[in-house]
Amino acid sequence: MSKKPTAKETTPTAATDHAQAPVNARLTPEERIELFRKMVRIRRFEERSLRAYQAKKIGGFLHLYIGQEAVAVGCCSLMGPHDHVITAYRDHGHAIAVGMETKPLMAELYGKATGCSKGKGGSMHYFDPSRNFWGGHGIVGGQIPLGAGLAYALKYKGLKGAAMAFMGDGAVNQGAVHEAYNLASLWNLPVVFVIENNGYSMGTSQARSSAGELAQRAAGYDMQWGQCSGHDVYEVRAMMDKFLTLARETGKPSTVEIDTYRYRGHSVADPDNTYRSKQEIEEYRRTRDPIQLFQDKLLAEGALTPALAEQIDTEARAEADVAADFSEASPFPTPADIQTDVYWEADNPADRRSQGRLFFT
Amino acid sequence: MPVITYREAVRHALAEELERDPNVVVMGEEVAQFNGAYKVTEGLLARFGPQRIVDTPISEAGFIGVGIGASMLGIRPVMELMFWSFYSVAFDQILNNAANVRYMSGGQIHCPIVIRGPANGGTNVGATHSHTPENVLANHPGVKVVVPSSPADAKGLLKSAIRDNDPVFFLENTMLYGEKGEVPAGEHVVPLGLADVKRAGTDLTIVTYGRSVLHSLAAAEVLEREHKISTEVLDLRTIRPLDFDSVLKSVAKTHRVLIVEEQKPFASVGSQLAYMIQREAFDELDGPIHRLATVDAPAIYSPPVEVEQLPNPRRVLQAALETLA
């Protein structure tokens, strides 16, 4: 009943100093603070969304990313203009990490017309193609072939970029994931498959769901792979930089398994009392919290002062409250909106070419 | 008679069949240690052990295929889909393998598998989690499709399903799990293919199934009270086999038909029914057959709007009045 440590899990005291990796060493103090700020903004946004859920302002599922912030922020901080992201339903962190505004994100949770998907998608289905963010997908593993498809499009268009396709440790057991691995490797598609290994798929530990090492499965498809800790944003960046560069420069896919942890239940509905101990959660919070660890690093580096850390936190809380107020004040979609955004042609009648009925009663 | 929830009724059917037949195995995601994503299988692991109550990885195509293969050798797997929406991941196994193997083997093989889980909208989980695939499933000869609306039916029909020698797809509803009703203790078996008059009436027949039965009953109350209209609510309970005789009998009594279904309208269960009714009971009809379905679009998330996309008592009432106009 406990999280299985991955083969190469690094402890916070590990000797390797990922801050010295070139991709980190060249960061300005402002850029470091920005990484910190993003993680804090994600956490405060989600804590605020949890309160809204408890106040019955939000329906359906709410899968919180709290504890995993360094993964999305580390990975997405490396994005160039032709890099793309796709993930599963635990998508709030990635959405903020790619630069989406928190107001439409919160409004989406409230089911409001001002939401990023106009209230049609909900928590699991965030999208922002203008920021190369392709969702937000509810079916476990279903987004992974799409990630390979984004890479296919990049290659076809001759663009120098890479796709990052995120999944959980449970998703690796879906057939679609394996088919995507094979296609990506066979066709040299510039995609990095990122396994966010938080140790559990819903109430099932990795040991109870998956045979063998997760990242290593990539070897069976002749792909390079790596493992790293997701508690240290520098380490995430160092590892991902290597594989993103590989993808952009050579078109080669890879799989990276990032060790992380979620503090909250699988979703807000999960009573979280059958598969792990409270002590385990406490232990992670106390010793490996990605925000605390990075704050300590930045304080030691002198990039951050306690006063600035405090200010960033206060601003993030205020931003989350503003997003909630905005959502509260926004209108719901109307029943007439149910049938918009279904067909491109129905929404662009002037350019319609097909004939016949599109909708039925 | 004991009053229990729909959730408990399903659990009792599972437990009684596990008790009765050592070949029954329950398999699915989070069914054992976690006690079920919707707590339907709560306590079964403690009672029957990990040989009979089996947690699977998130591999619907794989574990459902395993269940189908095992059923060919005489195991009676009862597979849980956390949501019927995830059937699409296992579509080939369910509708190519399970549905066809008997036919393709010239009747040498049969497939006594049950796949069960919730299939409904109304809980704001969006387009990927709100499918109601009974029409798609029933489109495949060789399979049986059950959609119970009450705790008693859920228990009695699931027991029949587990004893059935064909693949049976059993569609529950997360919005009904907490609904209570009288359910006979012990052996209570409802045969597949038998509709049930949930309310008798003389002016209008509402043919329906699943949660829409509850909406139809609520609307029938108002029709009686405020419009002096006597409505018969016929619950199909199983979609295939279909108790069409009961539909004809009711139509012959009321001469007006409204079909209510939580289905996208195109090629739905209701489309099939409407075809059959006009074909076989044209002369009984005093007006066109009406149908109330889900508004034709993927499931919207926004909670207050989703209510309007699905059948609800207000929409059923309005459709009933239009049917009689």
Ligand SMILES: Cc1ncc(C[n+]2csc(CCOP(=O)(O)OP(=O)(O)O)c2C)c(N)n1
């Ligand atoms: C095909 C499919 N099966 C089952 C589910 C239900 N489900 C949603 S998330 C989840 C667990 C996934 O765990 P993991 O991949 O480790 O991601 P995490 O939730 O830990 O981020 C399950 C079983 C689903 N959404 N889709």
Ligand SMILES: [Mg+2]
């Ligand atoms: Mg996980």
